Amino acid sequence: GQSLEQPSEVTAVEGAIVQINCTYQTSGFYGLSWYQQHDGGAPTFLSYNALDGLEETGRFSSFLSRSDSYGYLLLQELQMKDSASYFCAVTYMEYGNKLVFGAGTILRVKS
Amino acid sequence: GAVVSQHPSRVICKSGTSVKIECRSLDFQATTMFWYRQFPKQSLMLMATSNEGSKATYEQGVEKDKFLINHASLTLSTLTVTSAHPEDSSFYICSARVETSGYEQYFGPGTRLTVT
Secondary structure (H helix, E strand, O other): OOOEEOOOEEEEEOOOOEEEEEEEOOOOOOEEEEEEEOOOOOOEEEEEEOOOEEEEEOOEEEEEEOOOOEEEEEEOOOOHHHOEEEEEEEEEHHHOOEEEEOOOEEEEEEO | OOOEEEEOOEEEEOOOOOEEEEEEEOOOOOOEEEEEEEOOOOOEEEEEEEEOOOOOEEOOOOOOOOEEEEEEEOOEEEEEEOOOOHHHOEEEEEEEEOOOOOOOEEEOOOEEEEEO
């Protein structure tokens, strides 16, 4: 089966760095993605890892280790607007690039 | 960037009626679109993969006769919730894949369905 686990909630202060972990029990996927979703809004794409290692996109970085079945999203210089839900998701190329999402992590940024 | 729209954004209907939700890719062609359902404070659950010109592929546990999907063109997919019941009340989100992007999906703004 497919299973992705994330912490349910994380709280941090403005300016800090926070890491949201994603562990998975699945195989045969093409890559690990991260999406951000604000309350009532649509998910927006943040980052993608096809290969092991770190991908950096501005304040956000994402990491994947297939040997450890583990990935994380790193958010630096936290801002209040970063308060949202964050989802990791695996992409299965052989099924038309379908995404299977983790349960999501609610990030609360405090001043 | 790639833009996906959904219509309507909110709909309230009575139990037993049917509701159609449209998903459009505005500035690109999408051979594959996806439909998700999201209950409050929960994750997005993939309902089906919609392929232009062919039948949709439904995820396990999703009733294909209740959730009718049609992908008539490269820019439009529709989801019809037939004989809606209160338990069908949810946030329905579509997404589309840009052929050249490989992995990235662009999500519509979602449709909030309330069945009374």
